Amino acid sequence: MFRYIVRRLLQMVLTFFGATFVVYALMFANIDDPFQVLAGDRPITDSQRAELNARFHLDDGFFAQYWHYVTALLTGDFGESLTGRSIGDMLAQAWPVTIRLALLAIVIASVIAVGAGVLSGLRRGGVFDTVTLTLTLVVLAMPIVVLAPLAQLIFGIQLGWFPPTATRDANLYQLLLPALVLGTLVVATELRVTRSSVAENLRADYVRTARAKGLAPRRVVGVHVLRNSLIPVITLIGVDIGALMSGAVVTEAVFNIPGVGFNLFRGIRTEDGPLVVGFVSVLVIVFLVINLIVDLLYAALDPRIRYE
Structure with missing residues (x-):
């Protein structure tokens, strides 16, 4: 029984990283301009866009973005949504x-x-x-x-x-x-x-x-x-x-x-x-x-x- 549980836990780890990688890839592949969607008709300046891109690592490559996400997730940090709210607090609610x-x-x-x-x-x-x-x-x-x-x-x-x-x-x-x-x-x-x-x-x-x-x-x-x-x-x-x-x-x-x-x-x-x-x-x-x-x-x- 113990060996079976350990084997299943290892499979769960691989499945988790595989599933999150696919979801992360699909979600960010379809993003057009999320900041403009959130802002509506209000214009976003170049400095604001640059700050938001740096904050969410959107200027980095895809694998670098995923690495930032995974390392933060392993410490219990789910990050922030594009609206600035803590995702951990939103999950708790x-x-x-x-x-x-x-x-x-x-x-x-x-x-x-x-x-x-x-x-x-x-x-x-x-x-x-x-x-x-x-x-x-x-x-x-x-x-x-x-x-x-x-x-x-x-x-x-x-x-x-x-x-x-x-x-x-x-x-x-x-x-x-x-x-x-x-x-x-x-x-x-x-x-x-x-x-x-x-x-x-x-x-x-x-x-x-x-x-x-x-x-x-x-x-x-x-x-x-x-x-x-x-x-x-x-x-x-x-x-x-x-x-x-x-x-x-x-x-x-x-x-x-x-x-x-x-x-x-x-x-x-x-x-x-x-x-x-x-x-x-x-x-x-x-x-x-x-x-x-x-x-x-x-x-x-x-x-x-x-x-x-």
């Missing part, structure tokens, strides 16, 4: 909001997906299974850029069931509608994977043996079938957390939630390279850590899995 939103979304999606997926797998071919599969197709066909403003218009503005926007100190009720919208990104896939896994394990030899021994159906499903069926679902949930973080860009922008996605959207729109790269770097770290935790959970779910 934005992350609690996004974490609450993402956790609420993944809890809602997991409860619905696992519950409905188990029932569909147990009643494969029935009415509930057919209706569930149809609804998941509809959800998969609805992109979040359409679903988010539609849900805000119908349930937030016209019906008034939920607040149409949320603040930084939003409670669970204010985040419920954005979380439901965000959860639709992953609920259909998780449900289908759960259904397929349950249906496959119901035909396994150990399930037939458990039934032949006279175990109660509830124990057969709850202990033998569900435990083994959760392995691919747990894998998917770990990947989905990263998808929820990226999907929060649209959701937070629509519902005006000042989280990570909202800041990323604003940074991309204003061509604020340091802001975008800093926030994406933290997202990469979160994604890598979550996937390591998911891999380690395999052994807890299935005793047959060992890391040598």
Whole structure:
């Protein structure tokens, strides 16, 4: 186990530097004139432009810029955005909001997906299974850029069931509608994977043996079938957390939630390279850590899995 964790940590380091390098390259390759974008119609003098270029190392070559960024990042310094704000302070303000939103979304999606997926797998071919599969197709066909403003218009503005926007100190009720919208990104896939896994394990030899021994159906499903069926679902949930973080860009922008996605959207729109790269770097770290935790959970779910 120890050797496996060390090997994964080394892989995570390589993945982190590779991902940040690609993001850094793509972001700064597309920058035209970020200072003029931030200034709007106001002119920028040559002395101001020279000072800003020196401050953000934009006069240096690409590899020199990336080296300045990485060395500062290793010391915990995320730098400053082009507006002069500390990216570390912006992360400290934005992350609690996004974490609450993402956790609420993944809890809602997991409860619905696992519950409905188990029932569909147990009643494969029935009415509930057919209706569930149809609804998941509809959800998969609805992109979040359409679903988010539609849900805000119908349930937030016209019906008034939920607040149409949320603040930084939003409670669970204010985040419920954005979380439901965000959860639709992953609920259909998780449900289908759960259904397929349950249906496959119901035909396994150990399930037939458990039934032949006279175990109660509830124990057969709850202990033998569900435990083994959760392995691919747990894998998917770990990947989905990263998808929820990226999907929060649209959701937070629509519902005006000042989280990570909202800041990323604003940074991309204003061509604020340091802001975008800093926030994406933290997202990469979160994604890598979550996937390591998911891999380690395999052994807890299935005793047959060992890391040598």
